[in-house]
Amino acid sequence: MEKTGALSSFTRINKLQEMAQQRLDLLVRGGGITGAGLALDASSRGLTVGLVEKQDFAAGTSSRSTKLIHGGLRYLKQGELQLVKEVGRERAILYRNAPHIVILEKMLLPIVTNGTYGKLATSFALWLYDRLAGVKKEERRVMLSKQATEKQEPLLRKDILKGSGLYIEYRTDDARLVIEVIKTAAAYGALCANYAEATRFIYQDQKAIGVVVTELLSQTEYQIFARKIVNAAGPWVDQL
Structure with missing residues (x-):
């Protein structure tokens, strides 16, 4: 599909009006990373997509993360080996596709007397x-002596x-990543x-076929219809 659109504050109202003038394939409620990812995936496959967010994009949970791209070491501790592999692949894709906002971050894991894990277990x-997550050879962990630590x-x-163990994670500006998506x-x-x-659903034969959307600056209401509706509002998902 040819890329023709643009994200601009000058065309917000136009976008809402355009949503209201057609039946969308997909309407997404929520402009965090989940909603943004859904909109990108669907639109890149040629579907007509609308996305509405009651605050600014990434204003909720998606701007309040640890700033790490899948810090997967905790999953290893929980025995989630398959999940470690999965997040490692996803992290590599982000690092490849968005190197300007996904940055290598060195992490130091100290080994101390009477700590949870000794040097051998930590190593x-x-x-x-590193191997489950598919970390490149030059970025794999290095074990350090007391003096080097x-x-x-x-x-x-x-x-x-x-x-200590010196290993690599990846950090990002989470809100900017959402905006990029x-x-x-x-x-x-x-x-x-x-x-x-999105203030309320529109029903037909007990099925949600659309959403009433209020543009908050002018308090103008729009009726937006879609074949599929996804509620991706995070902690606010139950408010609609």
Whole structure:
């Protein structure tokens, strides 16, 4: 599909009007990373897509993350080996596609006296993590001695420090990542509008066939119909 759309504050009302003048294939309520990803996936496949967000894009949960792209080490501790592999693949795709906002971040895991894991267990865990996640050879974990660890992080307690594992995670600006995804969805033709609140469903034969959307700056209501409706509002999903 040829990329013809654009995300602009000057065309918000036009986008809402355009949504209201047709029956969309998909209407997404929620402009966080889930809604943005749905809009991009569907629009890139040639579907007509609308997305409405009652605040600014990424104003909710998607701007309040740890800023890590799938910090998967916790999944390894929980024994979720398949999940570690999955998030590693997803992380690699993001790193390849958006290197300007997905940045390598060195992480130091100290090994201390009477800690949860000793040097051998930590070394094996990080080795397994790197391979399950598909980490490139030059970015795989390095085990450090006590002296090398103190050089990396002088403020660690020296009386209990035994060494550390140095490994790689990836950080991002989560809100900017959402905006990048929505911009790409808009380039594929998705109609995206913020400060547009979905206030109630429109029903026909007990089936939701559309949504009443209020443009919050002017309090204008629009009736938007769609073959499929996805409620991707995160913590606010039950409010509609």
